[in-house]
Amino acid sequence: xxxxxxVIGAGPAGLALxxxxxxxxxxxxxxxxxxxxxxEGRPRAGVIEEWAVRGLEERGLAESxxxxxxxxxxxxxxxxxxxxxxxxxxxxxxxxxxxPQPLLxxxxxxxxADVRGGAIRFEVRDVRLHGLDTAxxxxxxxxxxxxxxxxxxxxxxxxxxxxxxxxTVLPDWARISRHDYGVGWLALLAEAPPSADxxxxxxxxxxxxxxxxxxxxxxxxxxxxxxxxxxxxxPQDRVWAELQERLAVDDRPPLTEGxxxxxxxxxxxxxxxxxxxxxxxxxxxxxxxxxxxxxxxGMNLALHDAFLLADALIAYLADGxxxxxxxYSDACLRRVWDYQExxxxxxxxxxxxxxxxxxxxxTTRARLRRLFDSxxxxxxxxxxxxxxxxxx
Ligand code: FAD
Numbered sequence: 001x002x003x004x005x006x007v008i009g010a011g012p013a014g015l016a017l018x019x020x021x022x023x024x025x026x027x028x029x030x031x032x033x034x035x036x037x038x039x040e041g042r043p044r045a046g047v048i049e050e051w052a053v054r055g056l057e058e059r060g061l062a063e064s065x066x067x068x069x070x071x072x073x074x075x076x077x078x079x080x081x082x083x084x085x086x087x088x089x090x091x092x093x094x095x096x097x098x099x100p101q102p103l104l105x106x107x108x109x110x111x112x113a114d115v116r117g118g119a120i121r122f123e124v125r126d127v128r129l130h131g132l133d134t135a136x137x138x139x140x141x142x143x144x145x146x147x148x149x150x151x152x153x154x155x156x157x158x159x160x161x162x163x164x165x166x167x168t169v170l171p172d173w174a175r176i177s178r179h180d181y182g183v184g185w186l187a188l189l190a191e192a193p194p195s196a197d198x199x200x201x202x203x204x205x206x207x208x209x210x211x212x213x214x215x216x217x218x219x220x221x222x223x224x225x226x227x228x229x230x231x232x233x234x235p236q237d238r239v240w241a242e243l244q245e246r247l248a249v250d251d252r253p254p255l256t257e258g259x260x261x262x263x264x265x266x267x268x269x270x271x272x273x274x275x276x277x278x279x280x281x282x283x284x285x286x287x288x289x290x291x292x293x294x295x296x297x298g299m300n301l302a303l304h305d306a307f308l309l310a311d312a313l314i315a316y317l318a319d320g321x322x323x324x325x326x327x328y329s330d331a332c333l334r335r336v337w338d339y340q341e342x343x344x345x346x347x348x349x350x351x352x353x354x355x356x357x358x359x360x361x362x363t364t365r366a367r368l369r370r371l372f373d374s375x376x377x378x379x380x381x382x383x384x385x386x387x388x389x390x391x392x
Pocket of ligand 1: 011032161164297
């Protein structure tokens with residue numbers, strides 16, 4: 001068999017890409033190592049930027065999201081027992097959407113496979129890429145019963161996330177820049193209603209703590225911990241005691257506690273692959289640039305890449321126009337580096353107070369004071385937190 005495009009990975013990047021290609025009547029095959037039930041339940045992101053929702057809407061992919069997502073208009077820093085609210089909608093006229101990633105993935109799979117009739121294989125193993133530097137690349141994989149398949153393609157889209165296979169086949173000249181924050185985050189999901197109407201950032205000498213509403217019954221929390229820490233070191237009681245302490249303010253009741261339904265340690269690090277293409281292989285999303293969840297940017301970047309790549313592939317496959325494909329990597333990387341820089345800036349704000357270094361603690365305090373005292377500084381922060389608003 002032959003497909004114009006084989007997409008490796010059914011995350012937000014691969015599924016958004018597949019959907020847009022199908023809408024343009026371009027056949028593609030999506031290959032995914034996990035089961036459909038697994039990807040529809042995998043909890044991760046929740047914050048989606050307004051331009052990304054508009055991008056999904058314009059491509060007919062935001063109906064459920066717009067009906068069900070919450071709109072957030074402010075965030076709040078908590079430190080020294082006090083609250084500092086940052087009303088980003090007032091400052092910029094823009095807001096965030098909160099829609100859990102498993103819901104978005106569920107919507108995108110249903111639309112791609114059940115409505116637009118796109119081909120998808122779940123639970124494939126041992127995906128290998130062949131002939132990427134030729135005009136006729138191919139992808140081979142093993143299906144559940146052990147049979148090996150080979151499909152030919154015009155293009156391969158590497159949308160297989162940070163631990164996928166497509167990044168490993170890049171040539172020596174591809175540059176991979178890495179940044180390790182030297183910090184761990186215990187990522188938690190609690191069966192507990194949010195304790196505030198917005199995202200909370202606790203900047204505390206014991207370490208950062210985050211509160212991110214996900215739905216009326218589920219809240220994501222983060223607790224800074226040593227990198228490589230064992231989640232077993234964090235029993236329920238210890239988690240809630242630390243969250244209560246790091247997010248405490250004088251004029252609000254304690255957090256509403258609940259059962260923890262996810263608990264894992266993330267060693268915060270980023271990487272960026274440049275360029276994002278090699279021959280007939282084009283990378284999109286975390287496969288090209290892992291972004292620690294510090295500024296809630298990863299899924300947004302994955303969607304940005306998917307929209308650009310879809311448009312570029314359609315222009316080439318329908319009209320032979322190569323401009324989009326030629327400019328794809330540069331166009332993606334501009335936003336990628338912008339978001340990387342903001343994540344690094346925000347990491348200093350989150351982690352300076354607990355670094356043990358009085359100099360970093362001092363500069364963190366100065367940054368925060370500026371943010372709280374200067375509407376211009378707050379406006380500049382809001383612009384970056386909400387993401388570049390140009391349409392895609
Ligand atoms: P993925 O979602 O990782 O999808 C890749 C897919 O490829 C997976 O389904 C995987 O199973 C599959 N795969 C892997 N290897 C292979 C292979 N060899 N062959 C075939 N398939 C393969 N981002 C935000 O924007 N906002 C947030 O609030 C946010 N919060 C986050 C919180 C946490 C705790 C974490 C971990 C991440 C968060 N992110 C957030 C980041 C976001 O989840 C990712 O950036 C996003 O999932 C990237 O989408 P993707 O499609 O590129 O990759």
